[in-house]
Amino acid sequence: MRLEDEIKQPTFQSEAHKAYLNVVYTAGWLGQRQMAAFKPYGLTSPQFNVLRILRGQHPLPATVALLIERMLDKTSNASRIVDKLEEKKLVTRTVCPANRRAVDIRITEAGLRLLRQIDEDEHANPARGSLDRLTAAEQRQLNTLLDKIRA
């Protein structure tokens, strides 16, 4: 759907301004769909993303610093997201023996089971599926353009 119609704005100052609003609006649009998709599993998007990073490390632990490095949102508060996951018994936290400042965070069996269940549900992530509306060439083009914005 055209951005003009979605935010009821018939014209924009410039194509650049429209592109700016379009990136921000589209990310929000995708984010809302992702949030709704994870809700049945009792997870938020940031919680899901942290769990995925931990699965990627498994069976090695991750530290808070490693999570931040790999998260989409660098300023998100990984500590508090891990708090929520720990309350739900999806991760464990233990002081790192080699460096007692750091904390070893590990995904639990329950966490792995939950991710497996989400993976198996084809409808679990309609947000990611939206990208299939683009051809492979268009997806590459989009990646190139976005990388260029952040040059």
Place this chain on the structure above:
Amino acid sequence: MRLEDEIKQPTFQSEAHKAYLNVVYTAGWLGQRQMAAFKPYGLTSPQFNVLRILRGQHPLPATVALLIERMLDKTSNASRIVDKLEEKKLVTRTVCPANRRAVDIRITEAGLRLLRQIDEDEHANPARGSLDRLTAAEQRQLNTLLDKIRA
């Protein structure tokens, strides 16, 4: 900068998945820059966006419903954003005489002055300027691709 490097992930499941992450990551990247740019003026991004909508309506009032319709984030809580702007005397709220359920929201002179000041500062919005790294043709291409994602 390449997404791979920004989130320290050497490969992705698919080009579609990478494109998905790229849209979300780039929007966050732009959002952080916008937020930092408005900070010196004591505004947050949603507050700025609401002020701009109100200036667009000026001297006519807007209702909360109209703000939501035009905001980038449809589920944001316009009422509470208007609360903050009202505290700062940048907008006024009066019960709409024609429909006493609705509230007429208007930008004040102080609000108009603040927006003028931000407009005049060329460095006020580095986020929007990032889009100038794309050529006009690329900006159009990006808009087309993003609109297609939300088809």
Place this chain on the structure above:
DNA sequence: GCAAATTTAGTGTACCTACATTTAATGTTG
């Protein structure tokens, strides 16, 4: 070897989003 700097997490506060619920005014309809 010890004082100072740095690193690693965690905390406090303000603001925001997501979503359900509430309150009041207005429409609708038998």
Place this chain on the structure above:
DNA sequence: CAACATTAAATGTAGGTACACTAAATTTGC
């Protein structure tokens, strides 16, 4: 016109982001 439904905004609560600050462990440098 009274009962019910709908509309417009506000509120309550849980979780998240932005950013400054704190506390503890470790590293660095004299």
